[in-house]
Amino acid sequence: MRPTLRQLSYFVAVAEEGGFGAAAAALNVSQPSLSKQLATMEAELGIALFERTSRRVMLTPTGAALLPRAHRLLHDATEFRAIALGAMGLFGDKLTIGVLPSIGAYFMPTANRRLHRQYPDLRLVVREGATVQLLAMLNEGSIDAAIGTPTNLPNVESVPLFAETLWICAASDDPLSAEEGPVTLDDLAHRPLLALNPDFTLHDIVGRLAAEAGTFVSRAYEGSSLDAIRQMAVMGAGVAVLPSLYALAEAIRDPEFIVRRIDHPNARHDIHLHWRRSAANQSDFRELAGHLIAVKQEIRAARDERFR
Numbered sequence: 001m002r003p004t005l006r007q008l009s010y011f012v013a014v015a016e017e018g019g020f021g022a023a024a025a026a027l028n029v030s031q032p033s034l035s036k037q038l039a040t041m042e043a044e045l046g047i048a049l050f051e052r053t054s055r056r057v058m059l060t061p062t063g064a065a066l067l068p069r070a071h072r073l074l075h076d077a078t079e080f081r082a083i084a085l086g087a088m089g090l091f092g093d094k095l096t097i098g099v100l101p102s103i104g105a106y107f108m109p110t111a112n113r114r115l116h117r118q119y120p121d122l123r124l125v126v127r128e129g130a131t132v133q134l135l136a137m138l139n140e141g142s143i144d145a146a147i148g149t150p151t152n153l154p155n156v157e158s159v160p161l162f163a164e165t166l167w168i169c170a171a172s173d174d175p176l177s178a179e180e181g182p183v184t185l186d187d188l189a190h191r192p193l194l195a196l197n198p199d200f201t202l203h204d205i206v207g208r209l210a211a212e213a214g215t216f217v218s219r220a221y222e223g224s225s226l227d228a229i230r231q232m233a234v235m236g237a238g239v240a241v242l243p244s245l246y247a248l249a250e251a252i253r254d255p256e257f258i259v260r261r262i263d264h265p266n267a268r269h270d271i272h273l274h275w276r277r278s279a280a281n282q283s284d285f286r287e288l289a290g291h292l293i294a295v296k297q298e299i300r301a302a303r304d305e306r307f308r
Contacts, residue, residue: 003044007040020038047060047062048062049066095115097144101225102226106246134148156274161273162296164244164268166244166267167242167247168239170234180258189213190214194238199224230257244269
């Protein structure tokens with residue numbers, strides 16, 4: 001007997017949540033029911049999907065190999081249902097979208113409100129990661145679309161959304177924090193720059209700016225948190241380079257947080273919407289891109305006058 005869609009969804013949930021209890025809670029089903037369905041699935045397939053211990057649940061090698069295929073099957077089933085009901089592709093009842101961390105926190109709340117107004121039945125699921133991670137998730141079918149930096153992958157269709165300017169922050173007693181207005185690369189010469197880890201395209205952009213400025217990207221922090229590099233800068237460890245969505249939202253929230261724009265044509269962080277070239281209803285993704293472009297305009301219009 002073939003696995004049912006319910007069994008596949010339970011399989012994916014346990015793999016993603018890391019346990020039967022957490023998966024049952026996420027799916028709003030009882031844990032015994034979920035465990036029974038998965039045990040039946042394993043028995044019918046004649047394989048073990050999970051290694052069960054008293055502390056945690058891990059995928060077996062076979063389970064790990066099947067997980068991307070389960071994602072694809074569930075995604076295809078969702079698209080099939082949406083089209084059969086006359087819905088417009090992704091705007092049936094659920095859209096899973098991967099985003100960069102700054103996009104998730106400082107862009108998606110506004111995007112969610114707009115999309116909910118346009119598509120009241122749409123449930124938006126957001127997952128965060130670096131662009132390289134998001135594209136891998138897109139390829140395996142675990143997300144429907146990604147908002148990240150540009151790519152030239154042949155199986156991915158993309159639309160430009162907007163370009164973020166890059167801003168710096170430094171310690172409060174740093175001369176860079178004593179003035180307002182843009183900074184030049186000359187102002188940053190011989191100053192260590194702080195950026196996200198090399199998984200993020202922003203790291204490469206900052207690296208190129210650093211080379212042109214005659215400085216370097218510090219290795220004092222190599223993580224994925226903009227808050228962390230901001231705090232490192234505030235403590236005097238270097239000059240943080242931040243994308244505008246994060247920098248300006250935080251500067252408006254906290255008037256004592258001083259940020260200055262880098263005045264250079266390459267001090268920009270391009271953001272695109274990506275989806276699979278093989279996906280059905282390509283026009284829906286372009287419609288989604290139009291909404292996301294409008295969201296950025298809404299955010300810009302709502303900013304303090306000095307940051308527009």
